Amino acid sequence: MNKISFLDCLLQNANFELMAPKKKGPAKRLAAGRPPVLQRSKSISRRATKALINKHHLLQKRKRQAIAKGNAVEEAAIETEIKALGGIEGYQEASLQGQRHDRGGDSSQVLMKWLEPCVSTHGTDSDRRLRMLEVGALSTQNACSKSGHFYIERIDLNSQGDGILQQDFMERPLPRDESERFDIISLSLVLNYVPEPKDRGEMLRRTAQFLRAPERYLESPHLQASFSSLFLVLPAPCVTNSRYLDEERLVAIMKSVGLPPWTMEPGGPGLPCGTARSVRTPPTWEFLELGRCPDWCPESDGIPDLAAPAIPLK
Template sequence: MVNKKKHTKLKSLSQGRPPTVKPARSISSKATRNVIRTYHTLDKERAKALAAGDDAKAVALAKQMELQGGIESYQRASLIGQTNERGGDSSKVLMEWLEPIVPALKQLSTEGKSLRMLEVGALSVANACSKSRLFDMARIDLNSQAEGITQQDFMERPLPHDEREKFDIISLSLVLNYVPDPAGRGQMLLRTLEFLTARQYPGQLGDLLPSLFLVLPAPCVTNSRYLDEDRLEAILKGLGFVNSRKKLSNKLVYYMWQLQRPTAKRTLAFKKEEIRSGKSRNNFAIVLR
């Protein structure tokens, strides 16, 4: 149902997603890039229409997305594209970064005290983190594609009651870029503070945890008018994170942000301000109010 109020605020990820329909039985890897690109473009245009109160345009765009297979078709393309468009299983990079503390993680697992990881936007239960069996995994996605993935919107996930329900690692791998508006991206980053534990870790565990694993398409940082690495770091630092690991590829940027001082009361705000000019730039931005 389309909200008919003007200046609609997207409070959750699900508000930015259209209804879904059953996808075709198969999709070739050759077609995945076009499916992913088209879906992102239409979804962003739909979010803009909703925000502007243009209900007719929003409905037309949602219908167009349905005709192309909806979110289920997009997710199937993403699964196929993990070898190309999505740069493979990004959690392999995370596991490489965690290598120094694997012995400690194994010991905790043996003692039945495995650390907890929340994977937002999970597409598979067989990625590197899951296969390691070192974590108590919680996987969520707006449209679950497999048993073991809970169908849930992170922005509507109930807040933890205590430290036992919080997480040592949160993975936002190619999730933040899917949020259709800059303020919504800021809200998602801010919300991770509610779910990351404030516990103290012994030994080397304390050098990396608790952490946010963040993966974005490289152009979001390298070719945006409104965001570069300095700006991204300033935003994360404003939330209490410090960058502990970073990797840049042609298609993706990977970050591990360690939460060092949870900020219950923030004083910093980040507006949508031009950092780089040029017609070839994209408009990806993160806003914190």
């Protein structure tokens, strides 16, 4: 048996092809062999963001009017327009763009500025964190989330990702005891999105039911002045440029459900919204002195329906 040399074995098992010598090109950089970097989606301009949000609200208003008139054809046409804008997802994306640092940042930065003096001495241990309910949450990375002072439950009608429960606040089961209530609730650009005025009033009334009793903080003087609280953010025109609502009426409505505004800050170039912080107190009915009309204070059997005060935001 003939012996096969090691070289013969290599030659027999290799699949060599005669090829013309290649011209050497410039040496490639090391990065050329790496997978492509994930590119961030293009941001929407400030003007386009504002236009999309305003258009969305206008279409929602027209849709409600079409439904009230029983005009199914017009309702379907408007719904098509809403979908063409991206629907609720497009609206949320525009809202997220507005929370970018170069657009003024998220509104919870204002809340943290207000609360920092009292929560800074409270500690951030897990058993001492304050309970927060964020309604209409779009992100898990806002200022409150990063502060470490809160145990946060986040809910939204159309969840944008992990850490946000898809839930309608108006259908959330009422708390059975103090352990299921919250030290603070955030309604940032939520109330103005509720279609019907009476439902806006019901949302505020419901919010008060989810807040812990003021007596809970008697043994914590550093928290007593600020909790339990509602953090409310509205587009500034809802208060400054509305036929139905001004700051005086808003304050009266908040008082009527036991949430008188404690701190208010108007919108500006860096914060295009009006913000208010309310501390829970026993309910009063002062807003009834402002006068009554079907859209303002619905009545039942001659008695004002205090369970659902209407808030006709623009």
